[in-house]
Amino acid sequence: MIFDKLRGGFLLFIRFLRYLRGHVKFFARSGSFERLINLCAHHRVPLWDCRREEAGYSGRTTVDGYRRMRPLARKAGAVTRVKERHGLPFLLRRYRRRIGVAAGAALFIAFFAVTQQFVWVVEVQGNERVDSQVLLQALEELGVRRGVLKSGLDAREIQLEVQLKVDDLSWAALNIRGTTATLLVRERTVPPQKIDTKVPANVVAARDGQIVSMAVTDGRAAVRKGDAVREGEILVSGVFEDRWGLNHLLRANAKVIARVPESLAVEVPLTQSRAVPSGRVVKRRYLELPGVRLPLFLYSGLDGEYKVEKVTRPPVLLGVEMPFSVTRETYIFYETEEERISAETALRIAERQLAAKERGAWASGAVVKREVSAKTEGGRVVLTGEYLVEMDIARQVEIPVFDRTGQGEKALREGGY
Structure with missing residues (x-):
């Protein structure tokens, strides 16, 4: 797994270098393509992504490599031409007379470099019983929040303070990588409740x-x-x-x-309300900045009943998350319709609901007797279950002990049943 990650990072770095230097995709026909490849290898002309096509061959090389390859192609009897151009040099050449584009690119690079000095993502890992919001609130009180300067954070001191603020933690570590601050925690093992065996x-x-x-x-x-x-x-x-x-x-x-009598009941109305999509869908986007939420739409009212689907993601450029997020909210409108169902359908629904209640109430195999009855009254189907359930009914109750040594009856311990 580590080797795969290193290999992926190396390939990403190679693609980035090729983008900076620029490269072309060429097409060759006629002649011997195998000889052309051998000549390029002998003269150290870089080639990659070479493949056979219907009318010839194609491949990729650097800008300088293509210049050096042309006389070699003539020796191999091949005719080459450029099909595609990629990379920063071609982009700059295309916009060389547009000062605004160059200035904007320079400002973007400067902005990107500056934003890498701040924390834009705060996350928590390793917690099960402790709520993530409790940990995030503790981090915010200690100064770890979106938009804070990374150099102003003392990770060791913060992770110790988090353990003092949250009682259920036995260990915590704050890792700051890139623009992400990750709090790794390990929860404290809760000891079993201590019972005083000396108390009768x-x-x-x-x-x-x-x-x-x-x-x-x-x-x-x-x-x-x-x-x-x-x-x-x-x-x-x-x-x-x-x-x-x-x-x-x-x-x-x-x-x-002991076998204990139990009962459960469910009711299902014969008139059901269901949501039917009306076909109207409204999409809205917001730009999420630290402490600021900017709408990217012209406001208009939302009339009617709807449900909202919300997705928030940070844009990714060259594998790096941008220091802001874009939230997309989709409003799906619907209309409520009343639907009359038959008693048989309502009974099937009630049976499923009763079975779900049984699974939630008792362990598997605990029910030794089950009697179910159904009736229709008041426009609804009522399903009632009577059960005999085997369960542990033992409960300890302390015996009150009194001191009769001279000052009347003084209770040493409260209890009783």
Whole structure:
């Protein structure tokens, strides 16, 4: 991959040099083209992109190379002529009497050279949990924004300040290449929530249901497989009695799978509104400069309903992004029509919506029983699903402990169920 990038950069540099020096595309007929190529190689005349055509041969060479090639072509019995001219020398020759064009080109080159000293693109990479806007806002507060002078930025100091401003970062690096400032970040690994195992607790039911299985790791089971339990009922007790009749407290822990009744419902109106394109499309362009947005159109009102498609891209010249962007906004107008659908169509739509709700609510295979009923009322189809879902209903609730050592009942820890 690195070799391919180096090769691509080298070829781009060669094309740039050829553009500066100028080159021509020539056509040769008659004679021996192979001998012409050998003579050019012997006299070090550069040739490239040589190929056979219907009436002869074509190739490319430099301006000086074409002058040196003409006597060699006569030796090979070939007749050559120039088909195309490319490069800066021909461009300057074409506009040599137009001072304004030359001055404009010089100003453009100067403008381009000056703009390369500024940052025009700010981007963030490597973040997943941290919002990109939070990181971009932190960079802006530290002075990294579009249009800032690159020499005024201390990358090391900024990347340290970003880590102090954003708590969820464990590492950050600011790279400034060309006109782009890239913040590379690595997010901090969130440690699991620490549970104080010394605090006694019961395991209670988080939902009503019928117990399917129990896996008790600590505590005394208060119910058995097959029992029906109510929300808040103790499943595993954190209080146990030893053989001498003394009570002890511990933190009960268990996984209790129960079948829990659930229900979902969706409604689909029989009268649907849909957007129909009217055929009217309005396109607008804006020139995006640092802190300024310039419209490149004559303003006119937008009447009616429409949706907007927005694309912002910086122009690219010779593989380099320009220090400004062009935004294209496309307004697609539509009309709203009311459409009456049949009850069968509405039912199919409701079934798809209900299936999507089921996938979002429970894990695959959790539903052990499913009953669906449909009815039409009030101009809509109502689809209702009744389910039995297997889930873990265990929830730890701390046991309140009181101090009775002399100052009445003083709660050491709040809790309970």
